[in-house]
Amino acid sequence: MSRDPAIEAVEVSRTYELDGVSVPALRGVSLTIGAGDYVALIGPSGSGKSTLMHLLGGLDRPSGGRLVIGGREVGTLSAPELARLRNETIGFVFQAFHLLPRTSAVDNVALPLVYRGVGARQRRERAAAMLGRVGLGHRLHHRPNQLSGGEQQRVAIARALVTDPTVLLADEPTGNLDSTTGAAVLELLERLNVESGVALVMVTHDAEVAARARRRIAMRDGVVVADSADGGADA
Amino acid sequence: MRLAEAWRVAWDALRANRMRSALTMLGVIIGVASVVLLVAIGTGTKQRVEQQVEGLGSNLLLVVPGRLDVGSAPALSPLTLQDVDAVGRVVGDPNRVAVTVASGATVRAGNREDFTTVQGVLETTPTVFAREVARGRYLTGSDVDTGRRVAVLGNSVARVLFPDREAVGQQINVAGVRFRVIGVFTPLGQSLGVDRDDEVHIPVTAAQRLYGTQRVDAIAVKAPDRERIDELGERIVAELNGRHPGTEFSAVTQEQILGVLGDILGILTGVLAAIAGISLLVGGVGVSNIMLVSVRERTREIGLRKAVGARPRDIGVQFLLEAVLLTSVGGLTGMALGVGGALLVAALSPIPAAVTWWSLALAFGVSAAVGIVFGVVPAQRAGRLDPVVALRAE
Numbered sequence: 001m002s003r004d005p006a007i008e009a010v011e012v013s014r015t016y017e018l019d020g021v022s023v024p025a026l027r028g029v030s031l032t033i034g035a036g037d038y039v040a041l042i043g044p045s046g047s048g049k050s051t052l053m054h055l056l057g058g059l060d061r062p063s064g065g066r067l068v069i070g071g072r073e074v075g076t077l078s079a080p081e082l083a084r085l086r087n088e089t090i091g092f093v094f095q096a097f098h099l100l101p102r103t104s105a106v107d108n109v110a111l112p113l114v115y116r117g118v119g120a121r122q123r124r125e126r127a128a129a130m131l132g133r134v135g136l137g138h139r140l141h142h143r144p145n146q147l148s149g150g151e152q153q154r155v156a157i158a159r160a161l162v163t164d165p166t167v168l169l170a171d172e173p174t175g176n177l178d179s180t181t182g183a184a185v186l187e188l189l190e191r192l193n194v195e196s197g198v199a200l201v202m203v204t205h206d207a208e209v210a211a212r213a214r215r216r217i218a219m220r221d222g223v224v225v226a227d228s229a230d231g232g233a234d235a
Numbered sequence: 236m237r238l239a240e241a242w243r244v245a246w247d248a249l250r251a252n253r254m255r256s257a258l259t260m261l262g263v264i265i266g267v268a269s270v271v272l273l274v275a276i277g278t279g280t281k282q283r284v285e286q287q288v289e290g291l292g293s294n295l296l297l298v299v300p301g302r303l304d305v306g307s308a309p310a311l312s313p314l315t316l317q318d319v320d321a322v323g324r325v326v327g328d329p330n331r332v333a334v335t336v337a338s339g340a341t342v343r344a345g346n347r348e349d350f351t352t353v354q355g356v357l358e359t360t361p362t363v364f365a366r367e368v369a370r371g372r373y374l375t376g377s378d379v380d381t382g383r384r385v386a387v388l389g390n391s392v393a394r395v396l397f398p399d400r401e402a403v404g405q406q407i408n409v410a411g412v413r414f415r416v417i418g419v420f421t422p423l424g425q426s427l428g429v430d431r432d433d434e435v436h437i438p439v440t441a442a443q444r445l446y447g448t449q450r451v452d453a454i455a456v457k458a459p460d461r462e463r464i465d466e467l468g469e470r471i472v473a474e475l476n477g478r479h480p481g482t483e484f485s486a487v488t489q490e491q492i493l494g495v496l497g498d499i500l501g502i503l504t505g506v507l508a509a510i511a512g513i514s515l516l517v518g519g520v521g522v523s524n525i526m527l528v529s530v531r532e533r534t535r536e537i538g539l540r541k542a543v544g545a546r547p548r549d550i551g552v553q554f555l556l557e558a559v560l561l562t563s564v565g566g567l568t569g570m571a572l573g574v575g576g577a578l579l580v581a582a583l584s585p586i587p588a589a590v591t592w593w594s595l596a597l598a599f600g601v602s603a604a605v606g607i608v609f610g611v612v613p614a615q616r617a618g619r620l621d622p623v624v625a626l627r628a629e
Contacts, residue, residue: 059542059622080546087544098539098626102251114240115544159543 043219091160150181263565266515271573277504279587355442371418382440523609538625551618558610566602
């Protein structure tokens with residue numbers, strides 16, 4: 001790994017204020033996500049892994065420490081600058097897909113390009129090409145409610161990658177899918193990780209899923225308790 | 236995000252919730268339509284009244300006892316035919332002076348009857364008020380001098396009493412006294428719901444005998460010179476004040492009558508517009524309400540849009556445009572309905588209605604402004620949503 005890290009966190013903390021009481025969710029996390037990494041983020045509920053995901057994705061700002069995404073210090077960015085950073089460097093895949101209803105697959109995929117100022121025609125072309133890469137070239141004009149769960153998650157993956165991000169953050173991407181469909185989605189994510197070199201960071205509860213990653217970061221009570229890199233199952 | 240793109244997104248969002256969008260628009264539609272329609276009726280009424288006052292004849296000077304004010308009680312007239320002669324001398328031409336002594340009376344012909352206004356007048360009336368006789372003839376000086384029992388009927392009265400016969404030459408009975416019909420007026424139509432053809436003219440001398448009085452209600456003068464009409468009025472008032480110490484007289488011109496009427500009708504139009512404006516305001520509150528609901532309902536969508544790179548401003552603009560689109564489409568529909576309603580009212584009822592450009596511009600401008608004003612708060616709320624919280628919303 002000679003390239004600059006995609007994300008670098010140094011002693012990052014995040015504290016929420018609830019009714020005047022400070023609740024620490026992250027108590028000082030340091031880690032580096034390299035370009036093209038394949039990382040599983042594991043830990044029980046309340047361990048702080050969701051909070052960490054939001055921070056790594058630039059949806060939230062740390063209360064303390066230093067967080068650099070794509071070479072930019074998150075703590076110093078304004079809300080519009082952070083929005084632009086998300087658009088350019090991060091792709092999100094959610095457990096519940098989060099597709100816009102009443103909107104075709106191709107328009108869902110094209111959505112991030114809207115906020116990048118790409119023209120309508122080019123957006124459609126790029127979104128259609130991306131849908132082709134996730135195996136949905138024949139479903140361009142279907143709406144989410146006309147697609148199966150696995151297909152909806154593929155649309156969401158296409159949307160995450162249409163902007164050519166450096167990091168793909170997937171929050172329980174197979175959590176709402178049956179095991180066969182889930183496995184297929186996982187394979188797709190792994191293939192895209194290898195093909196396009198996008199770093200894949202995946203939050204999961206599933207030990208089997210976690211075992212496939214090249215690196216596992218385990219969290220508990222707001223700190224990293226294990227960060228183990230091995231060869232992975234089939235990298 | 237480009238503005239054209241934002242318009243499309245807003246339009247799609249409204250189409251996605253057709254029923255709700257339509258109902259929200261309805262508030263704005265009703266508001267704008269009623270502003271346009273009511274202002275049109277107010278304006279139309281004003282124009283009609285002005286036309287009619289001008290139609291009375293030009294350079295008209297009305298001489299009445301008391302003051303011509305809004306709200307002052309009509310005074311009992313001390314004027315007599317001698318005063319009329321005196322006014323004629325002041326004017327220099329007795330043919331420019333008309334009078335009236337009017338009373339409601341039942342007029343009969345055979346077994347038909349009509350309750351109408353019977354006016355005692357001089358033979359000068361057609362000259363002063365620009366009235367025309369359609370059939371037969373008008374009163375003559377000799378009719379007036381001798382108190383001859385002859386009558387000229389308004390068009391409506393002629394139709395009621397003689398529906399299938401020519402009225403001229405027939406006998407009628409006015410308050411128990413027989414009169415011969417010598418003419419029928421050219422129709423004038425209606426004014427503010429009042430039938431202007433519902434009247435009968437008889438010689439003033441016959442009327443005074445009929446009502447047992449010497450009085451004359453009012454004197455009208457057609458001034459020979461428009462420039463010196465005010466001065467003539469002052470001279471007439473001075474003459475009458477000299478003849479009737481203790482009574483005040485007023486001479487008012489058409490312009491003054493128009494001014495007073497215009498003020499009243501202007502206030503009327505303003506009040507109508509204000510009432511309609513309130514309904515527009517209520518429509519705006521409805522827009523604000525529905526936009527707040529929409530922001531809450533689409534919290535996850537907002538979170539997602541932010542996650543993929545929407546700035547707070549992009550989200551705010553999207554919701555603001557939705558509100559503006561709601562009110563401006565509603566505004567245009569309301570304008571169309573208001574104009575249609577005004578045309579319908581003017582065509583099917585005696586109420587005049589004139590659509591004015593300023594009322595259209597005002598209604599549309601206000602409805603678009605309502606969209607901005609009432610859309611800003613929900614839009615800001617949407618723009619400021621924390622993406623982490625928004626994504627978790629259910």
